[in-house]
Structures are given as C-alpha cells and as structure tokens.
Amino acid sequence: MLELSNVSFAYNSDPILKSISFTLDQGKHLSVIGASGCGKTTLLEAIYGLLSFQGEISWGDKKITKPEDRLVPGEPFIKYLSQSFDLYPFHKVSENVGKHLKSIPLDEKQDRIQELLEMVEMEDYADMQAKYLSGGQQQRVAIVQALAQEPELLLLDEPFSHIDQYRRNNLRRNIFNYLKEKNITCIVATHDPTEVLSFSDDAIVMKEGEIMAHESPSHLYFNPKSRYVATLFGEVSEVEADVLWPSLNSNRKVLLYPHDLYVEEGATLSVKVVKSYFSGKDYLVEASNKGEKLFFNHPELLERDIEVGLSADYNKLKGRLEQ
Numbered sequence: 001m002l003e004l005s006n007v008s009f010a011y012n013s014d015p016i017l018k019s020i021s022f023t024l025d026q027g028k029h030l031s032v033i034g035a036s037g038c039g040k041t042t043l044l045e046a047i048y049g050l051l052s053f054q055g056e057i058s059w060g061d062k063k064i065t066k067p068e069d070r071l072v073p074g075e076p077f078i079k080y081l082s083q084s085f086d087l088y089p090f091h092k093v094s095e096n097v098g099k100h101l102k103s104i105p106l107d108e109k110q111d112r113i114q115e116l117l118e119m120v121e122m123e124d125y126a127d128m129q130a131k132y133l134s135g136g137q138q139q140r141v142a143i144v145q146a147l148a149q150e151p152e153l154l155l156l157d158e159p160f161s162h163i164d165q166y167r168r169n170n171l172r173r174n175i176f177n178y179l180k181e182k183n184i185t186c187i188v189a190t191h192d193p194t195e196v197l198s199f200s201d202d203a204i205v206m207k208e209g210e211i212m213a214h215e216s217p218s219h220l221y222f223n224p225k226s227r228y229v230a231t232l233f234g235e236v237s238e239v240e241a242d243v244l245w246p247s248l249n250s251n252r253k254v255l256l257y258p259h260d261l262y263v264e265e266g267a268t269l270s271v272k273v274v275k276s277y278f279s280g281k282d283y284l285v286e287a288s289n290k291g292e293k294l295f296f297n298h299p300e301l302l303e304r305d306i307e308v309g310l311s312a313d314y315n316k317l318k319g320r321l322e323q
C-alpha cells in the first residue's frame with residue numbers, strides 16, 4: 001500500500017503541496033486531476049523521491065527517500081514517466097525499449113520488446129532511430145519503457161497527451177488492462193475526464209496544492225462538491241433550484257451538466273440561445289439566462305436568439321443541490 005501522511009513541499013516561500021494525506025492499495029489505479037498548476041506533477045515527483053518534502057511517504061514497509069539520501073534520486077521499485085520522454089535519439093526504438101529489460105535472458109528479449117511495442121502499436125517502428133519519431137510516437141515508446149520493468153508502482157504524468165484521439169482509446173484499454181493483469185499500482189496525473197471515469201478506481205481532485213476530494217470516479221462525477229470539481233468533467237451550469245423547481249421554495253443552487261437539461265414547453269427556466277456547437281451525437285447549446293451562461297444538449301440545431309424553456313429531473317439531481 002502507498003501511504004502519504006501530511007506531505008508538504010515548497011520551492012520557495014509559496015507552498016506547492018499542502019499537507020497531503022491519502023492511501024492507495026496495491027493494484028489500484030488512482031487519477032489525480034485539477035487545474036493546471038495545482039501541483040499534480042509536484043505530487044508525483046515527491047512520491048518518486050525527487051523532492052525534499054516534509055511529512056512521510058511509504059510503500060508497504062519501505063519509506064520513500066529524498067534526493068539528499070540517495071546518489072541517484074528516485075526509487076528503483078517505482079517508475080515515473082514524466083512529460084519529457086528522454087529517449088536516446090540515435091538508438092533504434094527496439095534498443096530504447098531493450099535498455100529497460102536488463103534482467104531478461106537474451107533469447108526472450110526480442111519477443112518481449114515485440115510484445116511491448118505491439119501494445120502501443122509501434123511494432124512497425126522497431127528499427128527506426130528514435131530521433132525520427134513524431135511527438136506522439138515518442139510518447140508511445142516512453143510508455144512501454146515505463147512498463148518494461150514491471151515496477152511495483154507506476155507514476156504517469158499526462159501519459160497520452162500527445163497521442164491522437166483515434167489511437168488513444170485503444171492504447172488506454174491495452175495499457176490499463178495490462179497493468180491490472182500484472183497487479184501494478186498506478187497513479188495518473190491527467191486533464192482527461194475519460195482517464196478518470198473509465199480507467200481509475202479512485203480519483204483525487206487537487207486545487208492550489210490541496211486535496212479537494214478523494215472519491216470513486218462515479219461518485220465524484222454525480223456528486224461534485226463544487227463548480228471547480230464539476231468543471232473538470234466538462235461544461236457546467238449553475239442554476240437556482242427555485243427557478244427549475246418552483247415548488248421547492250429553496251434559495252439553493254444546483255450544478256448541472258449539459259445532458260441534465262432538456263428543452264420542454266412551459267418550463268420555468270427560460271433561456272435565449274447564443275450558439276449551437278455540433279458534437280456528433282447532438283449539439284452543445286450555449287444559452288443565456290439573465291446574463292448567466294448555461295449549456296445544454298439538444299438533438300437539433302437551435303438558431304441564435306430563439307427562446308426555449310429548460311427542465312431537469314429533480315429526483316435525479318436532488319443530491320446535487322448546494323448545501
């Protein structure tokens with residue numbers, strides 16, 4: 001189990017991590033999400049042992065050391081994939097992967113390199129020098145380098161950020177399924193809601209160096225405690241509950257995702273359409289209500305300036321009323 005207790009860190013006088021505590025069981029996958037600059041990378045660096053943090057981090061009975069305690073900073077049983085890929089540019093892709101397979105007999109090595117490259121759909125590039133790879137291809141090789149050693153704990157910093165949408169889904173399935181099979185514990189810093197919702201057992205939301213929420217992804221999604229949390233999953237509207245459900249007689253507000261709102265004749269929430277954005281299966285409609293921006297999904301294009309009424313299902317959303 002990974003355990004952080006009261007971990008704090010500052011580069012100068014401004015604290016970047018503020019008393020972070022959580023545990024993560026072996027084999028579980030945790031997403032760390034939050035606005036840019038909230039401290040996700042710094043958290044991964046502290047766990048890997050690259051920073052002189054305060055507090056304590058342990059993996060089972062091993063304490064994570066700090067840079068001053070080691071000749072080469074970083075723990076050998078952890079693999080950290082940072083946002084820079086660090087490939088050897090003049091070496092072939094297969095050699096870049098092979099370097100991370102040190103304790104494997106030579107006759108098994110080629111098969112293992114092939115198997116790993118297939119997982120990220122890079123087997124056709126095995127003999128190419130890394131310097132000729134695109135950014136996304138380099139990232140795919142860096143991912144398999146991280147997997148090659150089968151670490152006990154894997155730390156991934158935005159691991160699919162350079163990979164096109166078309167490949168990303170397949171790669172994510174391959175990689176996270178592989179990690180589960182091998183019982184490798186994993187922490188992923190990400191901005192991508194799909195990584196949180198589809199591939200994590202747990203999620204941590206960070207804001208300005210603090211943990212705002214630590215929950216299962218579905219609980220986080222359906223019960224966001226604040227607009228900040230909900231916004232990490234997409235567009236969010238904040239509406240007075242009274243306007244949507246007058247009989248409630250409440251001055252509380254409710255956070256709504258675009259799919260929570262639907263057009264209904266006679267609905268009490270009246271909005272003016274600003275713009276419709278085609279999103280494939282429907283439109284994301286931006287609208288305005290007394291100067292407040294709102295978003296809802298609609299199956300057809302709605303022209304600018306038309307007025308529509310919007311409803312939302314109270315029974316489904318009552319848990320989301322602000323306290």
Ligand SMILES: Nc1ncnc2c1ncn2[C@@H]1O[C@H](COP(=O)(O)OP(=O)(O)OP(=O)(O)O)[C@@H](O)[C@H]1O
Pocket residue numbers: 011016034035036037038039040041042043189
């Ligand atoms: N070497 C450094 N010296 C001083 N400040 C730093 C240094 N590295 C990072 N920071 C600051 O620490 C804060 C947290 O940065 P960090 O990279 O952890 O954020 P992040 O959540 O990973 O952001 P992003 O999502 O943009 O990658 C930022 O304000 C950043 O400017």
